[in-house]
Amino acid sequence: MRIVPDFLPDDHPLVALPMVPKWISVHDTGNPARGANAAMHGRYLRSQEAIDREVMWHFTVDDREIRQHLPLDRNGWHAGDGWDGPGNRQSIAIEICENSDGDRAAAEANAAMLVAHLVRTVPSLLPFPECVVQHNRWSGKNCPRVLRGRPDGWEGFIAMVRQYLQSEERQPVPIRDAAGQTLATGWLDGNTTVVPLRELAEALGLRVEWHQDERAVTLRWPGLA
Numbered sequence: 001m002r003i004v005p006d007f008l009p010d011d012h013p014l015v016a017l018p019m020v021p022k023w024i025s026v027h028d029t030g031n032p033a034r035g036a037n038a039a040m041h042g043r044y045l046r047s048q049e050a051i052d053r054e055v056m057w058h059f060t061v062d063d064r065e066i067r068q069h070l071p072l073d074r075n076g077w078h079a080g081d082g083w084d085g086p087g088n089r090q091s092i093a094i095e096i097c098e099n100s101d102g103d104r105a106a107a108e109a110n111a112a113m114l115v116a117h118l119v120r121t122v123p124s125l126l127p128f129p130e131c132v133v134q135h136n137r138w139s140g141k142n143c144p145r146v147l148r149g150r151p152d153g154w155e156g157f158i159a160m161v162r163q164y165l166q167s168e169e170r171q172p173v174p175i176r177d178a179a180g181q182t183l184a185t186g187w188l189d190g191n192t193t194v195v196p197l198r199e200l201a202e203a204l205g206l207r208v209e210w211h212q213d214e215r216a217v218t219l220r221w222p223g224l225a
């Protein structure tokens, strides 16, 4: 999985304290404006407004990419539970974008993939699914509002994380390009290599659209209609 480094500068005015994360806190950005994607939120974190509001977080995820703004051993300020609260001081924060010009289902899938990756690679986290919590848990805020506002939205998100975890538990088969770069990771089912479509297609620069009602997928080549 590709994570785009978009780290805040060392001289950022908000303090990031040492952290040993136990939880992953899931947020929605609350910003449905066009263009309010991961790159824009990365810029926002550097703005005076964000500094005045004393907010920062670890990852922003949209339909195209995952951006990381803080290292996992430093805390952010996102949970609304105060200077010493476990949300702020012991949880990794993920913001899922809601920009109206983005594909929200794809953003949620990318976020679930990121959560699965963190569950597998951050040993200090509580066991899954206990470790994955809503911002709501820390402060009572209606966040992540899109997942919370949809019937079974949160349960569906956790189920998607579980699917990614299960697929990762199988014997991994790296799918590489000619330069040896890993594009995706699949697994063997008999003598067939099974690969998560979105992971491979997006690594190849294609866009994946899932149509829930038809249970069908459209692949789009950027630049073509």
Ligand SMILES: [Zn+2]
Binding pocket: 026, 027, 028, 078, 135, 141, 143, 144
């Ligand atoms: Zn939130």
